[in-house]
Amino acid sequence: MISKHPKLTITRQCQLLDINRSTLYYIPAEIDRSEEYAIKWLIDEIYTSHPEYGYRRMTVILNRDYDVKINRKRTRKYMREMNIHGLCPGPNLSKRGRAKYLYPYLLRKMNITKPNQVWSIDITYCRMPKGFMYLAAIIDWHSKYIVAYELSNTMDKGLITRVVNKAIATHGKPDIINSDQGSQFTCDAYISLLKSNGIKISMDGKGRALDNICIERFWRSLKWEKLYLEEYSNGRQLKRLIDEYILHYNTNRPHQTFDYTTPAKIYHGIPFLKISA
Template sequence: MTKRNRYTPEFKSQIVLEILKEEKSLSELASQHGIHANQLRQWKNAALEQMPQLFTKENKKQDQLISDYEDQIQNLYAEVGKLTTQLSWLKKNLALKTRKERLDLLDWEDSQLPIKAQADLLSLNRSSLYYKPVEPSQEEIIIKNRIDELYTKHPFFGSRRIKEHLEADGLLINRKAVQRHMREMGIEGIHPGPNLSKRNMQHRIYPYLLRGLQIGQPNHVWGIDITYIRLERGWMYLVALIDWYSRYIVSWELDQTLEIDFVLEAVNHGFSQARPQILNSDQGSHFTSPQYTNLVKSAEVKISMDGKGRALDNIITERFWRSIKYEEVYLNEYTSPREARKGITKYIDFYNHTRLHQSLDYQTPSSVYYSS
């Protein structure tokens, strides 16, 4: 039986600091240290949750409460049988959880409930838990970067036409590989499929509410979308909420995965500043998920979704993606997530407050957004 790795608090702290510095991607750190990316993410989340306690006077009391709670857990495991414990653990933690949420529930250092048992209870594929992330090859990065350029310029291109252009550039690749790369990047051609990410057919598709609508003031309609941001040795994903009247970027987030959390964070941040009457998106799985739709509806905001195969339904957001990529991303080779975050932060500030827009009579988005 393989001995379970044990890591000291000092080691975990050092890893969390490396993650927060964003000098390397999560996959790079996971590969470097031989630790699963999900475990690294758990350490980071735990550190962020406990950080406020460092600045309070209640540390001792909190430590005692934690110690008492841990003692109760130990007593509980001693009193009940294995089957009862597993069923109770499953009932408490599994209900209505997404795969990411179930992954986050894994306790790699639990000596009483092995990872194999936890994976079975959480309906997770055990083989995928021990997969060690491999950094993408230079060939894969080149191909995905070129796909991104083609898709940004021609969002109506599907996998067939992208394959033809790649081959014209001397990049020999079959269509299935192109489709796989596009799925991993979170994009599909506007025709014949949906605009950004693969739809979940089990989730409700909301109607498009903007046809013939005159948008006459800020916070009438916002758009939300996700795009691929390339790095020197990988990539990140950018989600943005845009006020369609003023072109103002209300909120945005960057992440290294396509998990839904960063989308929800961007929406929450946007709603903390203002609430639109309508929030428009494509029919991607992020925007049809209950986590997203329930969040939007709870804010009393109407949900609108692009029609299938309609390139013009999201034209304002598509124009912003072209602007940020041609004016910032393609001009810089980001060497790390931190560098990408710094560059995009600077560009969005420029876009909102300095860049004059012809469609706004050569005013800035911020001046139009805040003056109306």
């Protein structure tokens, strides 16, 4: 737009275009995200151990225990980008109806007695050497069995609809699916998919991660028992580790809730399956 001109000087061209001449010489600095990734790694690890921590306490822990110089505003920004928040057992003070697709929490005091009565769906970060990938999973509340999961390098509505369709195709339709109020679960594609299959929609109260505690506990097990112990450098290796762990979790890992039997046994009667090393 601005170039050498036989009659118009650079200064005059800037005046005519109403722009600051100094902007012509500005070279944008390359953004270094290594620090951001490192901090998000720590937030993911701390939150997995202490899901009750909100951004205020998370800021204190990062500064005190990890010597990370960060303020509350930045911690809150990162936690929001990671779609995580502290568990809040208090009353739900959010106002329903502010978003087009908000639904009430249907599971309070519900007696869940059989498989496919209630499923929970959620997304978690899986850290990579540079950045993150996103894992969506659906867990059956009664048996704690993982009925479907999908790994993606983007967190969008397509990830959610794919995992729901996979679960329904493999195991049939549940009576209810519960989620949080994240944007992936309050979009037309997700709501329409559940409604078209006759599935009742349940959502946690705002800031009440305890409402979806079933899958929160699974994320903790996956990360501490597998992902934090293994080395991987790409999505293919991460997917292999997740496949291995979920097979183990469903079919081999004794579950205290069920007198140390397995989720698979409770879900559809599969006996103990020994997996070769």
